[in-house]
Amino acid sequence: MVCVAQGITGRTRPTKVKKQAGAQKRKRDHVDVEQLDDAVAELDLKDGAYKDFTDLPLSGATKAGLKAAHFSMMTDIQAKAIPIALKGHDILGAAKTGSGKTLAFLIPVLENLHRLQHIGADAGLGALIISPTRELAIQIFDVLRKIGKHGHMFAAGLVIGGKSLEAEREALTRMNILVATPGRILQHLSQTAAFNVDDLKMLVLDEADRILDMGFQRDVDAILDYLPKERQTMLFSATQSSKVSDLARLSLHEPEYVSVHAEDKSATPKTLQQNYFVCPVEEKLDTLWSFIQASKKKKILCFFSSAKMVRFVYESFRHMQPGIPLLHIHGRQKQGARLDVTTKFGAAKASCLFATDVAARGLDFPAVDFVIQVDCPEDVDTYIHRVGRTARYHREGRGVLFLAPSEEEGMLRRFEAKKVPIESINARQKKKQSIKSQLVHMCFKDPELKYLAQKAFVTYTKSLYVQKDKEIFNIKNYDLEAFAASLGLPGAPKIRFLKDDDDKKRKHQSRQELAVSDSDEEEAEGKQSKTVRTKYDRMFERQNQNILADHYKKLVQDGEAEGASDENDFTGDAPNVGKDDDDFLAVKRRIPAEGEDAGAEGADYDDPTASKGKVIHLAGASQPLIIDSNRREKLLKSKKKLLNFMDKGKKLIYDDDGNAHEMYELEDEDDFRAKGLPEEQRQKFLDAERDAVAQADVLDKAAAKAKRKEKARKRKERERGEMGVGSDEEGGVEIADADEDALANFRADILSDNDDDDEDDDEQPQKQGKKWFQSDSEEEAAPSKKRKKSKSVRHVEEPQTLEDMEALAAGLLS
Template sequence: MVAPGITGRTRPTKVKKQAAQQKRKRDDVDVEKLEQAVNDLDIKNGTFSDFTNLPLSDPTKQGLKACHFAVMTDVQRKAIPLALKGHDILGAAKTGSGKTLSFIIPVLENLYRLQHVGADAGLGALILSPTRELAIQIFDVLCKVGKHGHMFAAGLLIGGKSLEAERQALTRMNILVATPGRMLQHLSQTAAFSVDDLKMLVLDEADRILDMGFQRDVDAIVDYLPKDRQTLLFSATQSKKVSDLARLSLHDPEYVSVHAEDKSATPASLQQNYIICPVEEKLDTLWSFIQASKKSKILCFFSSAKVVRFVFESFRHMQPGIPLLHIHGRQKQGARLDTTAKFSSSKNSCLFATDVAARGLDFPAVDFVIQVDCPDDADTYIHRVGRTARYNREGRGVLFLTSSEEEGMLKRLEAKNVPVELINVRQKKRQSIKEQLQNQCFQDPALKYLGQKAFMTYVKSVYLQKDKEVFKLKEYDLEAFAASLGLPGTPRIKFLNDNNSRQKKQASRQTMELSESDEEEDTAKKTKTVRTKYDRMFERQNQDVFADHYKKLVRDRPDDLSAAADDFTGSATINAADDDFLSIKRRIPANDEEGDFGDDGDTSTTPGGRVVHITGASQPIVIDSNRREKLLQSKKKLTKLMDKGKRLVFDDDGIAREPYELKDEADFKAEGLPEVQRQKFIEEARAVVQIADVEDKATAKAKRKEKLRKRKERERGEAEVDGDDAGVELEDMGEDPLANFLADAQFTDEEDEVVEKTKKKEKKWFESDSEGDEQSSKKKRKKARRHVVEEPETLEDMETLAAGLLG
């Protein structure tokens, strides 16, 4: 053990400081003067147009000047003086009206006057944001304004970052910008993190944070925070619910709504339109719009991340001529940051996004906001379209609505004072990309799978919408929509079945019986409307044992039985009313090998069901229940019932044969001695060769007959042209043509060659008539000497040939 006072270092250590450093306090700050100036503010009668009219500290003024902020907006003019005096605020203003500075400046100033700086001061202000991108944007503005003299320590807590690195730096932070999920994680898991000295709580996009998506997280965070704090809530569509305000423990909040009296809830410089577009034409219309606006900055919103990915991948392969980007909640944090940075810095680009980019993000100079999928409600529409026409700039928003969504959505927008006008699409500029998407899905299975997922997530998003007056799933043409995505068929979705299986499972037995009885009364038009418990008792069946498909196995069907009896026994029609204990229902003859299956392969009827013959299966199947009936509609299950094919291989000539398989030594010995097997193989091969030899001879004989026929036809044609008796018919009607054909059929192939060689050749210019005659005479003498010998085919031919040679 090391002796006390001795360390393990070989070099001498430095002398430690005797006193710990206290809070960093500014000696050059006159806090009392600033406090007096803030207390003297006359909020009701005072007019504040510039930031210089407010009692702000020098570091804040320098930061505003460096960022070129001089004139205050309406919401800043009303909210900042109230926040400086310590009031709780509910701020509602249009998108792009400068709400971020409305809470950043009070945070900096209030902590500055309290001298809440240094690692030992603890957390002084907490700013919550619903999305990571918005939190990063708020943090950037905070750093730009506060880096000119403020000595606070600010931190950013969002998902996708290192949790351990955040824990180490968390205890030194004075201002935190965080998302609710990550903030709650640190509050519950980081032991050294304390929020007991919190002065201010800010909720940006408060309506989104207070809704069902973040309700649990926000409630848990508020439980950790002290009650005596200042709370600021800002959003484009502010919530006034008493329950929401009570959850946050607001003390006499001031409601700041600078645009409440305006005719529109959106900026006046924003032009808003909508078009009627069926779901199957959305992608065609979007592609046509992008082709017509290649020099613009476009932001397109979709309902789900899978749809965003599919549209991005499919459009990217078709090369629209404009840079394409995509962002959604399932991306990694680095990819999302890169996407927002690229889209912000680009002049001409198109960004496909979900609602993760719908709130608070400040993309400069966005020309068009296209809402391809209908938003959930009017508030979501306002936040989406607010990404353009910011800070009094011009912009345009286009909303795609189906005919079923039009009426309900327009009512919701009208209630929120959102003016939207109907426009039409020029049919000349519309292009169809259905075939291109089909080719892509056919060539790329991954894209096809992504398209199926996009279809399913879109349908599910519509199915889960609360506002059923706007989203009517049954009125969508889903088959056409699947075809427009390039899919070969409509993907199967479980919740689209109309059989109400879940309601049937949850319903009681009495409810099911009552519903069945009601259906029977409607169909049969029974006069009895009241059923007593005794009626139900006698009609009750043991459903656990004798199910419907079992009852079909033993049910008597008189029509089928009578037809079967007539076919197989020839007897009279069986009376179905007979209740004999041993009555004959069907008689099958013993000599009938095929039985119920019939001779022609058609379906036949049995007492338990009907027999169906399937092409490709040697054995028929019996359909005796609904389950077996559904089996006929499943190709996958029918393939299991079909006969398995034989494996074939192809040789060099392309002829198919079964593959050779080597036998085991035991199997080889079981078949006999090798010499016996060899002799057996030779005999089988000899038999095969003999059969092939007979076929080859027959083929050769047929070829000779065909050549003889052609020669006869050629000779007849020459005789008609060169003969003296041209007017006389060559064919002798008195003779039998068949007899002549058979008589001449004894010529061989050699004779055909001789005849062909004896054709008259044209004389050359140097040959005389006498030379030609001499040559022809020589050929005739050679022909006379030549003796043609036929090949004997039978024993009689051989005897005739031998007799001729002997003289």
């Protein structure tokens, strides 16, 4: 007797046991979802006694992910926001930087979708998380992956710019959770047909104040048009916007405003030490270099206002080798390079990162010691986001802000209104180092670095000019000439910002004010004309001969050539410098620079002491050539280029009498009028042409008639020759003499008949050749009418006797 255990079959694979285990697992998940729903419904939002993640009704997969990532205690924003979000309410969350806002919305996303069992490709997109920058989106996705990979079955994806669009389209249809930037997700919503968001459950906006501002307003409005109205929406930021217009655009339904630090005395973490340093713009780089030299073992993050400024400072400092690893990041870099920079800086123990505001929001760099804001931020919110890269998660950090003397008073008032405590510090003059001479030397040796310094100056000045808060950022309060010298430039490049403002002021001025200003300008021009030209003026007048000659000339062009002599008369930000914006193809020289030579032969030199230089009269040229420089004088050595300055010749033709005339010779107007009115001349011309045509017609008819007569005569002669051999005028038959050879005469007659046949064949039109689409078989098979009409060929046997010849002759005569 054989005993078989229950549930075990004779197969090698335990298929039945596996099916039972799967059924038990599905049943357990269903039971867990019901238990979680009941536990979430019993949450008391007013209690506020939740401190650990274990106190919340979370699934086993989420708890395992939090434990693996070493998250146990909840921060203040997490303790207040997560229970509200689990119940499905809309949230407006505001908390200080580094307070753990990322987990405050990632945990509700995982839990709400898990309780709804929104899993699999058929379920579609359940949650959409939008971030303003690519780096922040990557960071959010990394945290989501760390927490959700321990049991959750969701398909999550990252959709940002800089990657293959086709690869993202193929994966979008299978995603349940998406982390994206506004521009990229809008592109997929409008172009990817298979991307369906009709069943979206949750929408999260991280750094909501940045997303809702003017920079992303159109993108966000367009994205919201695609999303369903019935959804849960959560907004999180360090500086939250609670304007009614913004909330109405997002279709929020009775949102809960969660702010854990609203009653604090400071809007920044307590562990953050904040200082500002009054520093003129021309001393910023010296101070920054001295600070880096004194902090070589620290982790430093430096913020600038423009990408060109970041590139110049990085390249120049890298050449001087400060003794600390240098990195730089800005929005003009490719996505791969930006990701490498953030990875290297996050893993480094001592490094210095030069960045724009692309790294100011949400990025979590471990253990940043100093945040240096070299350029003043546009507002206090930007300052809070920048300085929030340090002192995160109750760690200590320090922020230093460089302020120009004209910026100090206005910024301090705004710091006080936003509850930002900041103290003034001074630099030790003994440890301060000047790098101005080194920058001048590097710019002199490296034209590309010099051009980069010029563009950095232009972009920095533009960033000051476009600021909305004119009480703080007044461009007239900055010493731009000294700032240009601190970058290693011999002078400030010409840029156009205030010129349009001056034009507007002149337009609205009264006549009396306009007359006074014009007189002041005339006096200023008179004083300026008496000034002595310096070596810098002569240096700017020279033409730069390196590879950056065009860019250099457009940036440092002398103001007198453009009619701009005022210090604040800026003439252009872009490389195209001039009064008009449309001078991209404007001709700047009378003679092309490359190879414009003129021959010296046949040149008549005037007085070389003329006020305008040498005046040369070229033989064959109506206009003289002015030589006002040694370089232009060298152009007179080429005979070939001399032809470009000569007058153009005239093409002549000769009539029948041998007289020369121009090819296109026009009649004098007086001679034309003397011949009569235009209508009369037209009629005379038509009559003359009509007579000429009639006369030519008579001659053509006579020639045709003579041709026909000649043709008829030849035809009659041919017919008479065909009547027969030896026939006389009476029509009798000529009898051959006995002495003549009858056989020879007969052969001669046969040859004459063949000649006549050849003549007839010559007169007939030649047979057309075979077409390209006709074959030999078709031509042979098709019945041809020409064959029926063709003359039959008579085969004549050679006669042997006299009787044969007589019989043949009788046949021919009949």
